[in-house]
Amino acid sequence: MATESHAASSPARIRLIQPDDWHLHLRDGSVLRHVVLDSARQFGRAIIMPNLKPPVLTLEDARAYRDRIRNALRLACEQAGADAMPSFEPLMTLYLTDRTTPDEIRRARDSGFVHGVKLYPAGATTHSDAGVTDLLGQCRTTLAAMQACGMPLLVHGEVTDPAVDLFDREAVFIERVMQPLRRAFPELKVVFEHLTTADGAAYVMQAEGPIGATLTPQHLLYNRNALFKGGLRPHWYCLPVLKRETHRLALLEAATSGNPRFFLGTDSAPHPRGAKEQDCGCAGCYTARYAMALYATAFESVGRLDRLEAFASKHGPAFYGLPPNPGALILERGGNPIPRDLPLGEDVVVPLAAGESLPWRVSQDAEQA
Ligand code: DOR
Ligand code: ZN
DSSP: OEEESSSTTSOSEEEEEOOOEEEEOOOOGGGHHHHHHHHHTTOSEEEEOOOOSSOOOSHHHHHHHHHHHHHHHHHHHHHHTOSSOOOOEEEEEEEOOTTOOHHHHHHHHHHSSEEEEEEOBTTSSTTOTTSBSOHHHHOHHHHHHHHHHTOOEEEOOOOOOTTSOGGGHHHHHIIIIIHHHHHHOTTOOEEEOSOOSHHHHHHHHHOOSSEEEEEOHHHHHOOGGGGGTTSOOGGGOOSSOOOOHHHHHHHHHHHTSOOTTEEEOOOBOOOOHHHHSSTTOOOOOBOGGGHHHHHHHHHHHTTOGGGHHIIIIIHHHHHHTOOOOSSEEEEEEEEEEOOSOEEETTEEEOBTTTTOEEEEEEOOOGGGO
């Protein structure tokens, strides 16, 4: 990573290997064309979450969804009057259910374009009702097939037991699900998605075998006070929910440690404004458009911009067995105001930190190409 400045500690520009987003919700239908370009302008590739309605269950579902994403990107570029279409590769995933077969896993692996299978414990989050009811009870042969063919399991790591406090659900998941799973399948590649606790970070650091973890910008920048600052703030609500400051600091420490197990995954999850601002609002923060500026802000807060490139552009590809991207992305210092809302299908989405201004922005320089 090259930084250009007189004072190395506060560079004016940063040139990174083009980053990837290892956890992204793009949705479907008329929403797709409004969100896909936000990601494609920064990221070379993204792991595309399968929690559509209905979910992406089969290789054929994943292929059709990938085609819709590519078409939406083409359309979005035309509408934006872009000279050239950014090269953006959607890395597809399947949605694990109690009925996913070992055959489907092997076919997906052979396709070369499905890069993971997502575990949503049933009831844990948005569109998780078709998820797994009992991982080791229902999915053993499928997990064995995944382990055998090197297909990563991408884990939403929260128990759904209503008796467990919402803020403890990640820590309890480690004991009740993650540890038994990894004892039973020690060679299974696992990504602990959107880590939110010091417990999770400590577990990932010391665990044996192939494990990685994604970290979102909101969990690096905010603690749970953000949910209640001056009133109830639905646009800071995601799952797993923001935790207390000690956890945020532990996550920031993990992200900026240089440990290759930690990599970038925004979990950018657009919901129409009305679906969040209501009596039972949806979980999910829209961060895609400002993702790299948000991460740069977090890394700079602890004087660790020098570790941003490894986190954003190297650790993820290494875990997934892919080469780093050939291109580059330039971030430059300068006010980056976040609008109050952005178009989303026939509706609007309120981005995280709407109305605030970030100290970094993605450069529009031709040098990026
Ligand atoms: O906040 C979240 N939103 N967490 C998830 O796990 C799912 C996501 C979504 O799809 O909206
Ligand atoms: Zn997600």
